[in-house]
Amino acid sequence: MFNRDRWQEILEVLTTNWFRTVLTAFGVFWGILILIILLSAGKGLENGIRADFGDIATNTMFMWTRSTTKAHMGLPIGRNFRFKVQDVATLKEKFPQLRYISPRNQLGGFGGNNNVVRGIKTGAYNVFGDYPEIIKQEPMAITSGRFLNYNDIDAKRKIAVIGLGVRNELYDKEEEVLGSYIKIQGVNFLVVGTYKKRSSNGNGEEGQKEIYVPFTAFSQAFNRGNDVGWMSITANDGYPITNMKTNIINEMKKVHKVHPEDTRAVGFFDLYQEYNRVESLFGAMSFIGYFVGVLVLLSGIIGVSNIMLIVVKERTKEIGIRRALGEDPWSIKKQILLESIFLTIISGMAGIVFGALFIYGVNALLDANGPVDMFMNPSVNLGVVTAALVILIISGLLAGFIPAQSAIKVRPIDALRTE
Amino acid sequence: MIEIKDLHKSYKMGSNSLHVLKGINFSCKEGELVAIMGSSGSGKSTLLNILGMLDEADEGEYILDGIPIKNLNETKAANYRNKFLGFIFQSFNLINYKTALENVALPLYYQKMPRKQRQEKALKYLEQVGLKEWSHHLPSELSGGQKQRVAIARAMVAEPKVLLADELTGALDSTTSYEVMDLIQKINDQGNTILVVTHEPDIAQMCKRIIHLKDGVIVKDEKVKQVRATANV
Numbered sequence: 001m002f003n004r005d006r007w008q009e010i011l012e013v014l015t016t017n018w019f020r021t022v023l024t025a026f027g028v029f030w031g032i033l034i035l036i037i038l039l040s041a042g043k044g045l046e047n048g049i050r051a052d053f054g055d056i057a058t059n060t061m062f063m064w065t066r067s068t069t070k071a072h073m074g075l076p077i078g079r080n081f082r083f084k085v086q087d088v089a090t091l092k093e094k095f096p097q098l099r100y101i102s103p104r105n106q107l108g109g110f111g112g113n114n115n116v117v118r119g120i121k122t123g124a125y126n127v128f129g130d131y132p133e134i135i136k137q138e139p140m141a142i143t144s145g146r147f148l149n150y151n152d153i154d155a156k157r158k159i160a161v162i163g164l165g166v167r168n169e170l171y172d173k174e175e176e177v178l179g180s181y182i183k184i185q186g187v188n189f190l191v192v193g194t195y196k197k198r199s200s201n202g203n204g205e206e207g208q209k210e211i212y213v214p215f216t217a218f219s220q221a222f223n224r225g226n227d228v229g230w231m232s233i234t235a236n237d238g239y240p241i242t243n244m245k246t247n248i249i250n251e252m253k254k255v256h257k258v259h260p261e262d263t264r265a266v267g268f269f270d271l272y273q274e275y276n277r278v279e280s281l282f283g284a285m286s287f288i289g290y291f292v293g294v295l296v297l298l299s300g301i302i303g304v305s306n307i308m309l310i311v312v313k314e315r316t317k318e319i320g321i322r323r324a325l326g327e328d329p330w331s332i333k334k335q336i337l338l339e340s341i342f343l344t345i346i347s348g349m350a351g352i353v354f355g356a357l358f359i360y361g362v363n364a365l366l367d368a369n370g371p372v373d374m375f376m377n378p379s380v381n382l383g384v385v386t387a388a389l390v391i392l393i394i395s396g397l398l399a400g401f402i403p404a405q406s407a408i409k410v411r412p413i414d415a416l417r418t419e
Numbered sequence: 420m421i422e423i424k425d426l427h428k429s430y431k432m433g434s435n436s437l438h439v440l441k442g443i444n445f446s447c448k449e450g451e452l453v454a455i456m457g458s459s460g461s462g463k464s465t466l467l468n469i470l471g472m473l474d475e476a477d478e479g480e481y482i483l484d485g486i487p488i489k490n491l492n493e494t495k496a497a498n499y500r501n502k503f504l505g506f507i508f509q510s511f512n513l514i515n516y517k518t519a520l521e522n523v524a525l526p527l528y529y530q531k532m533p534r535k536q537r538q539e540k541a542l543k544y545l546e547q548v549g550l551k552e553w554s555h556h557l558p559s560e561l562s563g564g565q566k567q568r569v570a571i572a573r574a575m576v577a578e579p580k581v582l583l584a585d586e587l588t589g590a591l592d593s594t595t596s597y598e599v600m601d602l603i604q605k606i607n608d609q610g611n612t613i614l615v616v617t618h619e620p621d622i623a624q625m626c627k628r629i630i631h632l633k634d635g636v637i638v639k640d641e642k643v644k645q646v647r648a649t650a651n652v
Contacts, residue, residue: 005528012516321512324473325573326501327529328494408493413473416512 010339013311024307025347027300028395032348032388035293036355036380042285044362044378049278051376057100057137057234058275061241063249063268064230070259081256081265083228085219094251097239100137103228105129105218107185116211117183118170125166127184127211129218129229137232138197145178145193152214158221160189164196165208182211187221189213241272294391301344301395308340308403319407320415329408336407340400341393348392352385420580420612421447421470426479428465439465440476441635447614452607452645454623455616457632464585466632467616471504471583472496484580501529505574509586511566513558519545519569520554526577544572548602564595571602575611582606582613588622600625601648621646 014021063083071077088101107127108115114122128134132148147161160182162170167177181188189211197207219225233248235241249266252258258265312319319332359378366372428440439462447453457463468474469481472488481488483503491499505526506512513522524541532540545554548568558566567587574582584603588596600622607613607627615626623629624646631639 004534016516317512318514321514322525322529323493323497324471324500324506324512325526325529326497326499326577327525328497330494331529411473413468416473416508 006335006338009335010342013315013339014343020307021343024303025343025350027303028297028344028347028392029300029351029354031293031297031300032351032392033355033358034296035289035388036352036384037358038289038293039286039384040355040359040362040378040380042282042289043380044375045285046282047378048372048374048376049282052374053275053278055139056271058272059237059239059241060137060232060234060271061245061248061268062230062232062271063245063252063266065256066264066267068258068262069264070262072259072262073257075257081258083231083252083256084226085228086226087228087252087255088231090255091233091248091251095235095244095248097236097244098233099236100133100232100234102131102134102137102232103215103230104134104232105215105222105224105227105229107222115185116166116170118180121170123166123169123209125163125209125211126206127213127218129215129222129224130212131215134212134232137234140195140197143194143196145191147193147195148212148214153216156216156220157214158187158189158217159192159213160184161193161195161212162191163208163210164194165205166211167194169209184211184213185222189217242270242276245270297391297395300347301399304340304344304396305399305402308336308400309406311339312336312403312407315407316410316415319410320412320417323412324416333404333408336404337397337400340403341396344392344396344399345389348388352388355380420449420451420484421445421614422480422482423470424480426466426469426481427477428462428469428474429477439635440469443479443635443637445630445637445640447612449612450607450610451628452604452613452626453615454626454629455614455632456618456620456623456629458618460634461632462635463616463618463632467583467585467614470581470614471506472500497529501526501577503580505577505579505582507567507570507574507582507584507587509589511558511563511570511590513566513569513573515558518555518557519550519561522558522569523573523576525573530577541572541576544576545569547575548572562595563591564598567591567595567599568602571599571606575606580612582611584613584615586617587615588617588619593621596622597648604645604648 065081065083068075068077068079068081083103085103088103091098091101105128108125114124115127116123116125130148131153132150135147142161143164145161148159151157152159162177162182170182171177171180177191177194180191182191183189195212213221219227233241235244245268249268250260252266253260253262322332323329359380362378366376423443423445426440426443427438429436429438431437443466455463455466465474469476472491475491483499486499486503488499500506513519514525517525520538520541523545524537527537527540542551542554545551548571550565550568550572553561553565558569561569587603588599591599603613603615604625615622617623624643625648626643627645628640628642630637631641
């Protein structure tokens with residue numbers, strides 16, 4: 001297969017009609033280029049969206065209480081209830097697969113009134129009463145000082161970690177933040193750290209305008225007692241929270257004497273499900289990429305097949321001569337197949353190289369112009385390139401098969417008669 | 420060398436069939452130079468095609484050097500053609516993108532002979548037909564006579580048992596024809612068996628034996644006194 005004469009002949013045949021060869025090759029080139037671009041665009045979107053999720057613990061759900069809609073165990077309809085701090089222990093005991101359970105309380109909210117004062121400056125911020133684990137569920141970078149710890153929880157220290165957005169609004173540029181006090185709804189908190197959240201999605205700015213204080217200090221300062229506003233629950237990897245959430249909610253209903261069929265009483269948001277929905281979107285995108293790419297490639301392949309048929313037709317007489325001289329039919333078939341595979345692979349390679357250059361160019365452009373929402377680092381991995389090559393070889397074989405068959409179907413005597 | 424018994428061949432032309440060969444019997448010994456003559460439609464080309472294993476007879480026996488030729492599949496036929504037969508065609512049938520040398524070396528390539536050995540041997544045969552200096556020319560750069568001599572070298576290179584020539588002078592002027600026939604006679608002098616299909620009497624006279632074909636049967640089979648082509652050049 002790899003002897004010099006065969007390859008010499010392949011080159012001779014393909015170079016006799018340059019223009020035709022290039023045109024034919026272009027079909028395959030174009031197909032593989034489209035395939036690569038589609039797949040890399042899909043990957044770019046995927047990378048972008050994944051970056052938006054960042055390193056947020058995705059196997060997470062949020063759970064809060066609402067008023068009941070069913071009377072139960074002598075309790076009336078429309079009753080308001082709250083999760084309690086001890087619920088955390090109950091859940092931890094019942095569901096050992098859970099990794100973090102963070103009870104949370106909150107002040108402020110979207111469009112809230114000014115609730116934080118420092119000197120003559122005021123601002124409206126989200127203030128969270130939190131346990132130290134929250135930093136594992138909602139990652140943030142501590143830019144100065146420190147985050148909350150369990151000593152703060154135990155001692156109910158009135159300290160605060162503020163976002164960079166808060167810092168920029170309440171402090172002058174060179175002012176020292178650590179060790180200063182801010183007044184949250186009339187209660188003084190000592191600032192011990194600042195954070196910055198890595199985020200490029202829509203509420204990025206909002207994310208920097210938050211204040212974290214110890215859960216216990218929050219409860220005491222703002223009279224929450226044992227109440228818990230809502231919970232952030234993350235399960236260990238391998239235990240999808242989506243499968244566990246019904247049990248968790250039912251447990252909470254039992255503890256708080258809520259009717260088991262009361263679907264409104266406990267509200268929740270399943271981040272994992274949302275994340276999986278996005279994941280399946282990625283799957284669909286790469287499917288579409290392959291589907292469209294392969295279809296475009298197919299038309300290129302048909303072009304190759306067509307040209308090979310013409311080549312065989314043109315060379316009928318030559319094939320007749322060669323068979324009269326004693327070339328066995330298999331050798332002729334192999335020759336045609338090799339020509340077709342060679343043409344497909346060369347043009348496919350060109351397509352892959354060009355696609356890679358294109359991706360490189362897009363990346364360079366993205367780097368130069370800063371990050372774009374929902375799109376980042378388009379790329380194809382080695383697996384895709386390998387798959388493309390396999391597709392090429394197979395399609396080259398397919399493209400050559402019919403022409404090769406027709407080449408040896410003509411009897412040498414008829415081939416010799418052709419003028 | 421060649422043994423043919425009661426050979427029949429007919430072609431189907433739509434609903435009626437055309438009976439081309441109607442029982443040919445003939446044999447030919449090693450070293451003979453036989454001309455097969457006949458007007459067009461007499462079946463001489465068909466006979467040559469059957470002898471050349473390019474076509475198969477409907478009936479009858481064909482034995483080549485003791486080997487019965489029948490029920491060949493394409494691979495086997497190709498193998499036999501390569502080893503036993505050399506073809507010379509009216510229209511030369513050289514492969515036009517290969518040089519003279521490569522054309523001559525083709526049959527050896529199909530025998531899977533190593534490249535170097537192949538080229539040496541091909542060059543030797545090109546030298547025999549007097550075209551050593553032309554070995555790297557393409558067929559388009561050669562004259563008709565030269566092309567035919569390359570074709571003869573190609574037919575000879577695999578050292579076949581029989582050379583089959585189909586109207587080998589049909590496309591050449593008479594001077595060149597005689598030159599080519601001179602070459603054929605010299606090759607025959609070396610002991611090679613050659614069958615020449617022709618309709619030109621002067622060419623036929625340069626062979627040692629003439630078989631006249633008419634309407635699919637042999638009407639005359641005569642030994643002739645060979646006219647040497649050199650005399651006419």
